[in-house]
Each structure stands twice: as structure tokens, then as C-alpha cells.
Amino acid sequence: MKDREADVSASDAGVSGDGPSRHGGEAPRPGRQAAVRPVNGHGNGDAAQPKGKTRKRRKRRRGRKVFARDGVQLAAGGKPAESTVPVAGPAVSLKPSNPVARPEVAEQPRRMPVSDLPVFAALDLGTNNCRLLVAVPGRPGQFRVIDAFSRIVRLGEGLSASGRLGQAAMDRAVEALKVCSDKLRNRKIKKARLIATEACRSAANGAEFIDRVEREAGLKLEIIDRQTEARLAVSGCGSLVERDTDGVVLFDIGGGSSEIALIDVSRHRSPRLANHIVSWTSLPVGVVSLAERFGGRTVTREIFAAMVEDVATRLRSFDGRDRLAHVVSSPKFHLLGTSGTVTTLAGVHLELDRYDRRRVDGLWMDGTSVDRMVEKVLGWDFQQRVANPCIGADRADLVLAGCAILEAIRAVWPSERLRVADRGLREGILSELMADDGVWRRNWRNGQRT
Template sequence: MEDREPGAEAPDAGAYRGLRSPDSGAGNPPANRENRAPGPRSGNGQARADAPQQPGKGKKRRKRKRGRKVFARDGVKPDAEGKASPAAPSAPVVAQNSAVAAAPTADRRPNAPDRQYNAELPVFAALDLGTNNCRLLVAVPGRPGQFRVVDAFSRIVRLGEGLTASGRLSDAAMDRAVEALKICADKLRSRKVRRARLIATEACRSAANGVEFLERVEAEAGLKLEIIDRQTEARLAVSGCGSLVERDTDGVVLFDIGGGSSEIALIDLSKQRSPRLANHIVSWTSLPVGVVSLAERFGGRHVTPEIFDAMVADVTGMLSAFEGRDRINHLMEGSRFHLLGTSGTVTTLAGVHLGLERYDRRRVDGLWMDNASVDRMIEKLLGWDFQARVANACIGADRADLVLAGCAILEAIRRVWPSERLRVADRGLREGILSELMAEDGVWRRNWRNGPRQ
């Protein structure tokens, strides 16, 4: 999955509170939240102050119970396309003398950990090194089925830059990734992590020197990463954002547009629904194309309508070879079918659609966009030149040459599976990893003496 915010070193950790586990059932986060600073919330998720002081001597301020929205999470397992079981989580190998590189000036946002969590709770970590970005989440279990992020890191490293042409990771790209991973190693080293899973995806899968690069990462950053296959990547994407599939839904095409690959899962919920969304996956595929690889082949800075159409046709040709693409066609005519996208492409479209002056995850995650709105946003971005895309706060210089390639992949998906609605998810692999790790560890089945703050 692509990185969400250009140059952001750490997303707002508080925005992840309330995410639920694979066994928790379905839930509905607000589609459009106000841009606000973290603080007490009312039961409907809006920021509020405590009740004002009543007139009269000796009167005390009345406290209100604080409610939180609950996001359900659904785990996944392989569908009819394959029976592989989840790979065993890899514990981080952190060298004692691993150096930590300073964050470059492009990283504009400070870390936003939740420093009030119970220190006795077990800590879990998920790291995702993709073709375009390097991201880390560190979390502790919350109420049954939930977790709370206590630290996070995100940086665009463009590990797959030039990979399409050369078949190898370049020295400059590897250097950028190693420096980011050193920071991740420092964050992991600073906490007593109970379990972690550190994954690498398409760039390391396809590069001739991918394994050699990971050996360098282990030697210099002290982190041992596993290269996951495409089926596992698709499963984790569903695990990370399946909570946005509502209970009255009959069919969903869930897709993750990445830097070097794009994962797609077809989900049939028209019969009796089980707690785990993966039980209803009827087909899945992973396209060997993402925003980086497509932009490098067709050009990303100056994209004419003709170039855009050529990109769409290229991806549509790949989808035509997907044998299982018709398995939910019988559900597509009704209003209980929709697309669900998790990637920088769809979150960028959502941010531009909302006219955000600064990207706000709380307003984007869970947002519904109708078909006409998606058409307008793609047409709008296609009408902007490169500098106009750079100037937009939800795109920026790091994504200006990639966003139209992402739109082309999205357009190809929309043509194969037409839908009246698209739901946007700002969540994915890391959240899926954390949910699976905590569920496997049984943290929500135990009665912790000093449980999470309610």
C-alpha cells in the first residue's frame, strides 16, 4: 500500500484508537470527521469540553462519561484461490549498536504517541517496507478486540525507483530505505516489544538483489525483514480495513493500489455472514503493477489524456487475464455492492474532494464517494499540470508524479467492477498485522490485572 502523507514521519497516533480485531464483528466509523486536535470526545465522536461550572458557591464541575467510536476488524484467510496459512510472525532482530539516522527536513510532522497507555501492557509492532514507502506502527491492546497506537513512523523512500527498467534496487534507493529503517529500529529498541512482524513487499520480491538488500538491512539497521508473497499481502490488506464493510453489504471489491503491485479481493456477503470477512473471499488477484512501476513506464510528470488512457488500457488488459473476476457479477447490480480502496491514490482523491488545506486522516478514513465525485476528481487531477499537483496540500512533491498512475489503476478497476459508491480506507497492512498478532497471542482473552485505560 502507498504512503498516505508526503513526508509525514508519524501519523496522528490518537486517530487509530478504537480499531478492532479480526473477531470483533463489523462497525462503522464516521465518514466525515471534523479536523480537530486530540482531546475528550462525546459519545458521537465530536470534540467537547466538560460541562460548564454551575452558578453558586461550592458547585463542582460535572463529569461526563467519555464514549468512543468502535471500529470493527475482520481477519482474513486464503480464499478459493489458495489454502496457504498465515506465515509465522517474525520477531525483530535489533543490533545493540545500530546507528540511528536523523530524520531529513522533509519529515514535517512530529511523532504523536499515546503516552498515557499502561506500561504493563504487552507491546506489538508492525513494519511495512513497500516499493514507495517505509512505515511502522507500535501498539498495545485496548478493550477486547481493540488496540491503541503508541508510536508510528512513515516516510517515502522510493525503494523501487528504477526497478522496472533495471530489475535491481539502486544504491541510492537502498540508502534511503536503510536510513529510514534505522529510525524504525531505534523506535523498536526503545520499547519492550512482545511480538513484531516486519515485512517487505513487491520491490524486494521482484528485485534481483532483494535478498542481498535485506541482508544489508539486518547488518546495518539490525532488523530482519521477511519478504511476503502476494497472497499474504492481499490477506493482510483485508484484515486491516475490512471493518469498513457494513453489515448490510452483499458484495465488495476491496483493492490496495501499491507502489509495485496492486492486490484485489472479491468478497461475497450475500449469504449468512461470519465474523471473519475472509470466509467470504471468493476470488483474489495481485497485479504486478503499482503507481511507481506504471509511472516509470508511461511517465508521471506530464500526463496527457492520451497517456492516461494508455495506462488504463494497460491495467485493464492485466485484469482481463484474471479468471475469477466474474465471481461477484451477480451482486453488482444492487445498491448493496461497493468498492473499498486502501492506498494513497484513493485517500488523495478523498482529500482533494474535501478541499482539505492539510491532509486529515480522521476526515478521510471511512469517507464515501459516489461515482460522479470520483469521475470529477480524476478529471480534475488530469487537468492539472505537474506544478499544480505539487502545490496541492494532499498531493505534494513526493506524490505529484505518481497520483495519476494510481488514478489509472483505479479507473481500470472501476471499469471491470462498476459501482455507485467507493469507500476510502486510510488503513491497511500494518493494522492487519497488528490485529493478527494480537489475536494469535490471545491478548483479548486474558484478564490483564492493569488493563488498558477505558
């Protein structure tokens, strides 16, 4: 959310931070080894096999065993896992492999050692989460995550009632940011962007908190406006909008605000999806603020309906909501959600025993499936939500508020297709930092690494 190296697209960091298993703590310390699971009863699966008989099997299997620790995917022996996804065009499923053990193929372009590549970082302090990604550029439009961190801090707890950040909430956030600061100091960072969003934007003491972070954690955070937040969310999800798409409503349901961007690609498409935003809005309501006003632990159907109507009223005042009217009825139109709400529903839909980003990110859900999942979660009491491995205690009191925001969005832009994105602002930041720095133009010539 990890001392690991993984190829990811500039809009697709291999680790995001919205599912319960991703909230976990820090990455393993450098040099820490992941426990190796015995294969066929032996501590070392390859060593136990007879020579000659399994040579091909060993080659296929070598480097593919991946173990999870604190939401970090590590290859056997503690080696980082690798994932690759293109920034634009059809999404490719993430397939773990071991870049160290995989044999080189003569036709493949050579890979520059990670130590020789410029390092970029993106930090997002939101109303609910604190998340960090550190990455190096890969193939054009891709990057490799070499470190990351994610922790729920609930910085916006109590903000909707008091208008101020609470002391305990600020303390939690500062402690998480100190971890991020340590990680950044251990790297030679070429460029970084450290942002704070709605909680710091709207709190009366938001600027004071930013000063405290600089004093105590040594990080200078930038409070971004809502338009920038919407643009970065779009930049982070570019590869999930396929080439034959006409239009998309992308939404990011946050803790204190929800960003919605209408994207029209029916006429042409440039490399930056954010260039095609025709209208956007930022609702000053998110899962934390909505749950605090209506209650999150005990949610009756009447309370849920009231939450949906609260959000729907805000959407009715959005003047640009009809800018995609010419494509909404097209089969090439769909919704794209990037938030803990949609990733949680996707995990419930897949009946996962443990949240798995590789199965969730890029998943398509039809309207009937979304209806069924919302109804299912609405029918659970608080303890049943806690018991679900894709919700857990951290989200049990927030998930229905997120579902209410989702339902209000679906009512305005009805679509039979919803695509789930486990990615967001940090991926968008890294995409823009690397593109603006020109790393892909400098490091590649005619498809070869230079």
C-alpha cells in the first residue's frame, strides 16, 4: 500500500489501498524474507524434484509463488513481485512473476537496473486514508512500484459536526505520515507530490495541521482543490477506459467528498484521458461525513433511502450532469468507480476469502450484480459486515454510506456496466510526474531501453 518492485502502468499502481487487506500497516523492512510455503511436503519445491523430469515445470514455476504480507505481494524468498498493465488501451490482468529468476529472452528489450532509474513518489492524505506510492519508470506509460504504504487514519472524524480536525485524528495522521517520511528519506527521490484533500480543505484548522505535519514529520503537504482532485482521479484510471468507449462517468467516493467527472471520447482520444473531461463536480459529502450525519452502524432501509436522497439532491444542482446525454444510452457508455465502496462491493460479489486486488481491479459488474450486492450488504447488520473479509471492522460503519452515494450516481447516469478501479489519485500523480519529466521519451528509443 512494501519493499517490492512491480511493473505497473502510470495509471495503474500495482497496489492500491481501499480493501481491508490493504489497510494493513507498513511494508516489510528491507532484507526481511517472506516465509516460503512448502511444496509437495518439502521446504524447497524445486530441490525436492527429480532431475530431468520436471525441468520444464521448474522453469514455468520459478519465481511465480507469491506471498502476501500486510497487503504487499512478495515473491518467494522475499523478492518483490512484478505486475504490468498498459496506461491506455485494454486493461491487462496482473500476473505475478519474478524479474530476477525469469530467463532473459534475446528479443526482449534490456531492462535498466532499478538503482539507475529516477525515483518518483506520490502521497495522498485523505479524509479516511493515508497512502504512499514510490515508483520508477518502466516501459513507455508504465512504472514499477518499489515501495508503498497505506493506513486508515480517519483524519476527518468528527469534522462534519465540529468543522475542525480533532486532536486524536491529527495524531493518527501524523504518526502515519512519519512512516511515509522515513520511507521517502531512504530513497533518492527525483520528484514527489504530496497532497491533502477534503479534510484539510474544509477544516478550520487545516492549515495549522499542515504546519504541524511539516514540523513533526518533515513533509510539506499541498492542499489541492477539487478540480485538481477530479483530474488526478481520471489520470489514474486511464487504462480502464477501453479504446472503443464513447463516454464514461468516473466517480471517486472519498471520505469527505466525492468527485465525479464526465468524460467524452466519442469523437477522438488523446493520450491523456483527463483532456476529455467535459464536466465535473465535487460533492462535499463522502462516506465518513454521510455516515456521521445519518449513522453507520445501524442503517435501516428508511435511513438508507434518506442518505440516497441527500446525495441525489446535491446531484440535481449539478448543471453539467447532461453533458453526456448523447452517449448515455449507447452500449459504449459505462460507469467507472474508484473507491473503497466499489472495490468492497466487488470483493463481496466475488465472494473472496481475502481481498485480492488482482481480481478486483478492472472487474466489470452488470447492473443486476450491483443491485444484488447493495441489497445484500444492506440486509446485513453491523456484526455481519464486520465479519465479511472484504469489509471488516475498518469499513463496516462506512460501506452503506458509500452504497448510498453509489445509488444516487447510478440514478442520474443509469448504465448496465460498472467497471471497478482499485487505483486513484496516487497513480494519477505518478503518471503526470513521469510524463512531465519526459522519462519515457528519454529512456526508450524504438522500443528499446537506452
